[in-house]
Amino acid sequence: MVDPRTLRTQSFRVGFLLFAGLVTFFYLLPVQVGTGHWPGPDLILALAFVWVLRRPNYVPVFLFAPIMLLADFIFLRPPGLWSALSVLGLEFLRNREPTSRDMAFAVEWAMVAGVMLAMAFLNRLVLAIFMVDQTSLGLTILGQISTILSYPILVALSYYALGMRKITPSEADEMGYVR
Amino acid sequence: MARDRGNADDYVRPIRRLLIGILLLCLTGLFILWRIDSPRVEQLRANLVDKVVPSMEWALVPVTKTVGMIENFQSYQRLYEQNQELRSELRQMQAWKEAALQLEQKNAKLLDLNNVRIDPRYTYVTGVVMADSGSPFRQSVLLNVGARDGIRDGWATMDGMGLVGRISGVGKNTSRVILLTDSNSRLSATIQPSGQRAILSGDNSGRPTLDFIETPELVRPGDRVISSGDGGVFPPGLLIGQVAKGPDRRLRVILAADYERLDYLRVLRTHEGEAITDPGALILPEGAEAAAIDALGGTEEATDG
Numbered sequence: 001m002v003d004p005r006t007l008r009t010q011s012f013r014v015g016f017l018l019f020a021g022l023v024t025f026f027y028l029l030p031v032q033v034g035t036g037h038w039p040g041p042d043l044i045l046a047l048a049f050v051w052v053l054r055r056p057n058y059v060p061v062f063l064f065a066p067i068m069l070l071a072d073f074i075f076l077r078p079p080g081l082w083s084a085l086s087v088l089g090l091e092f093l094r095n096r097e098p099t100s101r102d103m104a105f106a107v108e109w110a111m112v113a114g115v116m117l118a119m120a121f122l123n124r125l126v127l128a129i130f131m132v133d134q135t136s137l138g139l140t141i142l143g144q145i146s147t148i149l150s151y152p153i154l155v156a157l158s159y160y161a162l163g164m165r166k167i168t169p170s171e172a173d174e175m176g177y178v179r
Numbered sequence: 180m181a182r183d184r185g186n187a188d189d190y191v192r193p194i195r196r197l198l199i200g201i202l203l204l205c206l207t208g209l210f211i212l213w214r215i216d217s218p219r220v221e222q223l224r225a226n227l228v229d230k231v232v233p234s235m236e237w238a239l240v241p242v243t244k245t246v247g248m249i250e251n252f253q254s255y256q257r258l259y260e261q262n263q264e265l266r267s268e269l270r271q272m273q274a275w276k277e278a279a280l281q282l283e284q285k286n287a288k289l290l291d292l293n294n295v296r297i298d299p300r301y302t303y304v305t306g307v308v309m310a311d312s313g314s315p316f317r318q319s320v321l322l323n324v325g326a327r328d329g330i331r332d333g334w335a336t337m338d339g340m341g342l343v344g345r346i347s348g349v350g351k352n353t354s355r356v357i358l359l360t361d362s363n364s365r366l367s368a369t370i371q372p373s374g375q376r377a378i379l380s381g382d383n384s385g386r387p388t389l390d391f392i393e394t395p396e397l398v399r400p401g402d403r404v405i406s407s408g409d410g411g412v413f414p415p416g417l418l419i420g421q422v423a424k425g426p427d428r429r430l431r432v433i434l435a436a437d438y439e440r441l442d443y444l445r446v447l448r449t450h451e452g453e454a455i456t457d458p459g460a461l462i463l464p465e466g467a468e469a470a471a472i473d474a475l476g477g478t479e480e481a482t483d484g
Contacts, residue, residue: 025235027313029243030320030441039315065202069209073224074231075314080209087206091199130214135316135362135383143315 012058012162016051020044020067024074039143041150044071045086049093049112050154054164056094064090081126085119101166105155113148120144221348229350232310232321239310303337303445304328309353318361318383319344320441325352333412335447341418341435342366342406343444356444359387359419359434368419368432369407373397376407379419379432386423386431400424404432414449 023043044067051058068083092115093100100108120140127134134140158164213220232239254261306322324330326349334346336356344364348355357364364381368389375398377389392398402422408415420434 024313025238028232028235028310028321029239029246030308030311061199061202065206069206070227070231073227076224076312076317076319077314078210079213079220079224080206084203084206084210087199087203126210130211132214133363139316139383 009055009057012051012055013060013063016047016059016063017067019047020071024071027075039139039146041147042143043147043150043154044068045089045116046147046150047154047158048086048090049115050151050158051164052090052093053097053100053108053112054158054166056097059090061087061090061094078127078132082119082123085122089115089119097167101169101172105152109148109151112151116144116148225348225350225353225355228321228348228355229325229353233323233352236309236323303447304330305443305445306354307443308441316362316383318358318364318381319347320356320358320444322354322356322444322446323352324446325350325354327351329448330354330446334449335406335413335417337417337445337447338436338441338443340437341420342413343436343438343441345413346446354446358438360385360438366413366419367407367409368404369415370398370422371403371405373402376409377404377430379404385438386425386433388425389422389430389432392430395430398422398430412449414447417447 027040048059048064065083065087068086069080071077072079072081072083093112096111100111103111120143124134124137124140209220304324306324306328308320309323310321312319312321322330322336330346330349332346332349336343336345342359344356344358344361345366346354347357358381359366359379360381360383362381362383364379364387366379368377368379369375370377370389370392375392375394377392377398379387380390381387389398389404400421400423404419404422406413406415406417406419418435420432420436423431423433425431
């Protein structure tokens with residue numbers, strides 16, 4: 001007999017994988033070939049950040065890192081760099097998860113936005129150090145802004161569609177999350 | 180009880196931290212490897228995409244077609260205006276067609292008189308666009324032809340009208356086309372009728388810029404831009420587009436290829452350009468680079484308004 005909580009955790013992990021596959025699929029559709037479009041949000045990253053601040057065990061880092069690496073390869077980013085930064089950001093937020101339990105949403109959003117901007121900045125910095133050709137700063141900023149804007153939408157979706165709430169103190173006691 | 184858990188935590192957390200450290204090291208290592216030995220990692224990328232993307236093809240095609248249908252349906256709303264536009268365009272086209280036919284006849288006659296053999300390198304493989312780059316920072320598309328069909332890196336790709344880009348990254352069944360608008364794309368071009376040479380460099384906008392023009396005064400908006408064939412990468416004389424002046428006073432190119440609808444692309448088989456290594460052998464045996472010379476032909480005055 002499988003423990004229902006384990007089952008739930010596993011199904012959410014599979015769900016994350018499916019979501020990543022679906023997002024990749026839609027980004028790859030040759031519908032908007034050409035330029036001048038508003039750069040779309042990095043939904044895989046945003047969803048991982050949403051979930052890690054609610055149920056950290058739904059986004060294990062060893063599931064997240066291969067997905068990001070594969071995305072790096074498929075989306076023609078320099079392989080490894082953005083996934084390394086994403087893992088850093090994810091782990092940073094995972095460590096902040098206990099303190100974020102009683103944060104107001106605006107504060108949480110600001111924290112996530114800060115992490116994302118720091119990641120983008122580091123990304124550009126490393127690329128500049130390694131003298132890789134970069135795209136324009138404006139486009140990068142627009143991309144980050146759309147990722148940040150997608151964050152509350154994903155929070156709302158997780159909340160209303162999947163019933164994912166923050167860990168309450170009683171749950172934390174039960175699950176052994178006390179730190 | 181809680182204390183026990185705490186103990187387990189004490190063991191688990193350092194190991195976890197160590198594993199994450201190793202993971203980060205691997206990822207950074209991969210990045211550095213990519214920076215050092217880019218071609219090999221890019222080949223790996225091409226093979227990976229070759230594995231992943233065709234497995235999605237069964238779904239990519241219908242969804243793309245559906246979206247295309249919706250877009251087409253929206254355009255029906257403007258049907259009347261479109262019809263009027265098309266009629267007026269058609270009238271102009273008929274005049275052009277007449278002129279083209281006459282020119283073609285004349286050309287055929289002249290070719291016949293001169294006994295010219297048409298360059299055999301303009302054969303092509305047609306591929307279907309499967310996917311785009313998926314990222315707003317890279318302008319590229321994936322074709323469903325690859326090494327199996329004899330595609331090689333560096334070959335030129337056109338749609339029906341003009342140059343679209345070049346092949347960069349070939350997998351077994353797929354190949355990637357870096358579009359002219361990508362910020363990594365550089366192409367040597369000739370501007371007609373003044374014959375000026377320029378570098379067409381993409382900057383992720385829809386209108387790539389023209390750089391390094393010797394005398395920009397000779398170049399006017401509306402001039403034709405064709406590939407120059409310098410460097411032997413691209414065949415000369417392929418239509419790229421028209422010169423336009425951007426709001427920032429830089430010269431840009433309105434591309435002839437229809438970037439909004441890239442469905443079928445032609446990959447031109449380009450055979451290795453013959454390099455001149457020895458000054459004594461300046462005259463090539465098969466007339467391989469002769470076409471590059473006549474690109475300089477029209478340097479007459481074209482400045483008066």
